[in-house]
Amino acid sequence: MTGAMTGTAIGFTGGVLDRGDAIRHDPAAFAALRRDPAARLLVLDGYEPAMAAGELGWTAIDPGIADGDLVLLGLRDGTGHFARLADGPARGRSFELIAALHGLRAGEAATYAAARSVLDWHARHRFCANCGQATAAFRAGWGRACAACSTEHFPRVDPVVIMIAEHDGRALLGRQPAFPPGRYSALAGFLEPGESIEEAVAREIGEEAGIAVTDVRYVASQPWPFPSSLMIACTARATDDEIVLDRNELEDAIWVPREVVRAVLAGEPGPFLPPPPYAIAYTLLTAWAG
Amino acid sequence: MTGAMTGTAIGFTGGVLDRGDAIRHDPAAFAALRRDPAARLLVLDGYEPAMAAGELGWTAIDPGIADGDLVLLGLRDGTGHFARLADGPARGRSFELIAALHGLRAGEAATYAAARSVLDWHARHRFCANCGQATAAFRAGWGRACAACSTEHFPRVDPVVIMIAEHDGRALLGRQPAFPPGRYSALAGFLEPGESIEEAVAREIGEEAGIAVTDVRYVASQPWPFPSSLMIACTARATDDEIVLDRNELEDAIWVPREVVRAVLAGEPGPFLPPPPYAIAYTLLTAWAG
Numbered sequence: 001m002t003g004a005m006t007g008t009a010i011g012f013t014g015g016v017l018d019r020g021d022a023i024r025h026d027p028a029a030f031a032a033l034r035r036d037p038a039a040r041l042l043v044l045d046g047y048e049p050a051m052a053a054g055e056l057g058w059t060a061i062d063p064g065i066a067d068g069d070l071v072l073l074g075l076r077d078g079t080g081h082f083a084r085l086a087d088g089p090a091r092g093r094s095f096e097l098i099a100a101l102h103g104l105r106a107g108e109a110a111t112y113a114a115a116r117s118v119l120d121w122h123a124r125h126r127f128c129a130n131c132g133q134a135t136a137a138f139r140a141g142w143g144r145a146c147a148a149c150s151t152e153h154f155p156r157v158d159p160v161v162i163m164i165a166e167h168d169g170r171a172l173l174g175r176q177p178a179f180p181p182g183r184y185s186a187l188a189g190f191l192e193p194g195e196s197i198e199e200a201v202a203r204e205i206g207e208e209a210g211i212a213v214t215d216v217r218y219v220a221s222q223p224w225p226f227p228s229s230l231m232i233a234c235t236a237r238a239t240d241d242e243i244v245l246d247r248n249e250l251e252d253a254i255w256v257p258r259e260v261v262r263a264v265l266a267g268e269p270g271p272f273l274p275p276p277p278y279a280i281a282y283t284l285l286t287a288w289a290g
Numbered sequence: 291m292t293g294a295m296t297g298t299a300i301g302f303t304g305g306v307l308d309r310g311d312a313i314r315h316d317p318a319a320f321a322a323l324r325r326d327p328a329a330r331l332l333v334l335d336g337y338e339p340a341m342a343a344g345e346l347g348w349t350a351i352d353p354g355i356a357d358g359d360l361v362l363l364g365l366r367d368g369t370g371h372f373a374r375l376a377d378g379p380a381r382g383r384s385f386e387l388i389a390a391l392h393g394l395r396a397g398e399a400a401t402y403a404a405a406r407s408v409l410d411w412h413a414r415h416r417f418c419a420n421c422g423q424a425t426a427a428f429r430a431g432w433g434r435a436c437a438a439c440s441t442e443h444f445p446r447v448d449p450v451v452i453m454i455a456e457h458d459g460r461a462l463l464g465r466q467p468a469f470p471p472g473r474y475s476a477l478a479g480f481l482e483p484g485e486s487i488e489e490a491v492a493r494e495i496g497e498e499a500g501i502a503v504t505d506v507r508y509v510a511s512q513p514w515p516f517p518s519s520l521m522i523a524c525t526a527r528a529t530d531d532e533i534v535l536d537r538n539e540l541e542d543a544i545w546v547p548r549e550v551v552r553a554v555l556a557g558e559p560g561p562f563l564p565p566p567p568y569a570i571a572y573t574l575l576t577a578w579a580g
Contacts, residue, residue, distance in 0.1 A: 010486065012484070012486075013485075013486045013488075013489060015484065015485070015489070019482070019493065021497050022536075025538070110484060110485075111484070113483075113484045114482070114483050114484020114485070115484070117483035117484055118483050118484070121483070124419065124420055124441075125419040125420070126419070126420070126422075127417060127418065127419050127420065127421060127422035128417065128419070128422075129414065129415040129416070129417050129418070129419045129443075130414055130415070130416070130417065131417060132416075132417035132418075132422040132423065132424065133422065134422065142482075151414075153419075154480070155482070155483050156446060156448075156483075157448065157449055157480075157481055157482065157483055158446075158447065159447055159449050159520055190444070190447075191447055191520060192309070192404070192432075192445070192447065193403075193404050193407035193408050193411070193445050193446075193447055193513065193515070193518050194302070194305065194400060194401070194403045194404020194405070194407055194408070194513045194515065195303075195305070195400075195404070195513055196300065196302075196303045196510075196511040196512055196513060196520075197511040197520070197522070198303075198511065199303060199305070203309065207311050218508040220486075221486045221487040221488065222486055223483065223484045223485055223486060225483070225484065228483050230449050230481060230486075230487070232487070246312075248315070
């Protein structure tokens with residue numbers, strides 16, 4: 001966590017499981033860990049977690065589940081915590097899920113985020129992109145291998161830049177058509193091959209709002225399991241304030257003064273509704289409004 | 291570029307092409323752009339660029355090349371710059387290529403990095419990971435679509451954390467078995483689903499060297515086209531200095547005082563040889579040594 005963010009809880013961070021990298025390379029140790037009667041299996045209905053009192057639900061592992069159908073999420077006090085491969089891909093976020101995740105303790109949401117991203121990746125990558133044949137899980141569920149062409153595949157993490165351009169004490173906020181009514185948030189977009197974080201921030205603000213920026217600064221990061229993004233939050237200095245909207249990306253974009261952002265984050269009425277607290281856009285706005 | 295890094299050239303950054311996002315969504319505009327007699331095609335022998343006087347080589351586009359075999363790298367002064375899909379995947383870095391890239395102007399190396407990562411991605415992802423059928427390029431070469439199951443696939447960018455742990459004015463540097471003789475560099479590893487940049491930094495230093503860290507700080511980033519990483523450079527504060535090596539990852543790790551790092555970067559003899567200037571590890575060491 002950066003110095004600027006110390007003391008601020010960032011959604012989906014703070015997981016307490018040790019990922020147990022060495023066990024991924026040791027199938028015998030993996031097999032012993034899962035057969036330990038104390039081993040825990042994450043309770044999921046599809047991709048929906050069971051939750052009580054801010055914690056995820058866990059159960060014993062049915063001995064009939066094949067090793068290759070289990071992902072080692074990590075260890076806690078030497079006990080393996082696992083998830084079982086799903087029957088199909090996740091169907092995106094539901095409002096119910098989002099409301100429920102909001103009630104999880106931070107570290108618990110981090111464990112769920114890792115499980116959801118990896119299980120969904122398996123479900124969407126059952127075939128080898130190199131040769132088209134079926135693949136099978138290996139490395140304790142942290143990869144898939146192709147027996148036909150020997151290619152190894154590993155879970156995707158897609159970096160996304162999310163940022164506030166500042167001009168004259170005001171933040172540039174945008175509204176995507178899919179947002180709930182009234183919500184505005186930081187602009188965001190996928191980082192592409194061949195660019196740095198700083199270059200992606202400048203490109204995205206230029207594409208979406210026609211604003212040129214300089215002086216990009218990193219603020220914080222967060223995993224975002226819908227399906228497997230790494231959100232990289234930054235600020236930047238706008239060199240002008242004339243917005244030219246890309247209407248394929250944004251429905252609207254506005255400049256909001258710092259004191260108005262601060263008031264909205266404090267729950268006062270204002271010209272926009274803020275992003276939810278577990279989204280790093282909220283962390284970013286809070287840091288910027290400072 | 292962060293404030294801390296202003297004035298320091300970071301390898302593979304500084305590209306000058308406008309990626310032309312709107313054209314990716316407009317096949318007619320793409321077709322017109324590539325048929326413009328001024329359009330340029332990157333000269334490649336496999337994945338090796340033609341270079342002269344620090345610049346990449348370009349040629350006219352053969353009208354016989356199908357639109358679907360061309361990637362729009364971007365526009366400069368309204369002229370499209372393209373690359374042609376390769377016959378197969380890249381075979382990794384050669385010493386000759388690395389020496390040559392070192393001679394390219396910064397923006398030129400950035401253009402090559404984007405081209406190499408995307409072309410190599412196409413070559414290694416000709417089939418649909420969701421259903422196993424053949425896919426075809428779309429979006430001006432910035433994606434592949436599956437006609438059988440309608441899944442769309444986009445080029446991977448794999449975030450990698452690369453970092454220096456500091457203890458008592460000394461930097462933790464490690465040596466991978468594949469390094470040239472004498473070289474030590476920052477530790478590094480792939481960021482995984484369900485963790486932030488800061489958490490990945492702490493996990494990797496713990497796994498590779500047995501060192502616990504706190505106070506992770508972002509320094510700079512760089513695209514790394516072997517094959518498609520985003521290098522995210524950080525510093526961290528070590529809470530102890532007793533190294534426990536993971537010999538599957540590192541051959542050795544050492545603590546090096548700041549003044550020794552500074553001297554080695556200045557070209558003086560020392561206990562290690564530094565990473566090459568176009569690697570962000572060099573940027574990171576330079577920033578840390580102050």
